[in-house]
Amino acid sequence: MSQHNSNYVRRVVLPSGRAIEVVYFENQPTADAAPLVPARRDTLDLHLCPDCDKGLVYPVEWEEASATHWEVELRCPNCEWSTVGQYDQDTVDRFDEELDRGTEALVRDLKRLTRANMEEEMERFSSALSSDAIWPMDF
Ligand SMILES: [Zn+2]
Numbered sequence: 001m002s003q004h005n006s007n008y009v010r011r012v013v014l015p016s017g018r019a020i021e022v023v024y025f026e027n028q029p030t031a032d033a034a035p036l037v038p039a040r041r042d043t044l045d046l047h048l049c050p051d052c053d054k055g056l057v058y059p060v061e062w063e064e065a066s067a068t069h070w071e072v073e074l075r076c077p078n079c080e081w082s083t084v085g086q087y088d089q090d091t092v093d094r095f096d097e098e099l100d101r102g103t104e105a106l107v108r109d110l111k112r113l114t115r116a117n118m119e120e121e122m123e124r125f126s127s128a129l130s131s132d133a134i135w136p137m138d139f
Pocket residue numbers: 049050051052053054076077078079080081
């Protein structure tokens with residue numbers, strides 16, 4: 001198994017109004033041990049990458065294409081897959097909910113950090129992260 005690191009940055013606005021950037025490191029084989037659902041459903045889950053099956057796909061750009069459809073540019077930070085497609089409102093709504101869930105989970109983690117009175121450390125940590133000064137082997 002190769003030790004291949006790829007990460008991606010997500011900007012999160014905390015309830016306090018402060019915006020920080022969180023870097024995800026994707027070198028764990030399977031942190032999310034969600035059961036696989038191989039059966040093709042008739043609904044399209046935009047957050048799932050068709051190439052690497054990671055649920056990390058996010059919208060780069062989107063605009064209204066018609067009264068019922070959105071044109072969305074998608075990118076997978078894990079394998080660099082990307083596409084531009086037109087999707088109906090329901091599909092985009094589901095995608096949006098999925099993205100919200102991801103952000104909520106992040107904010108929950110960050111609140112725990114804040115509660116531990118680590119705000120100052122967190123600031124140093126996040127600036128270290130954004131300057132690539134911290135790598136997974138530091139932990
Ligand atoms: Zn991918």
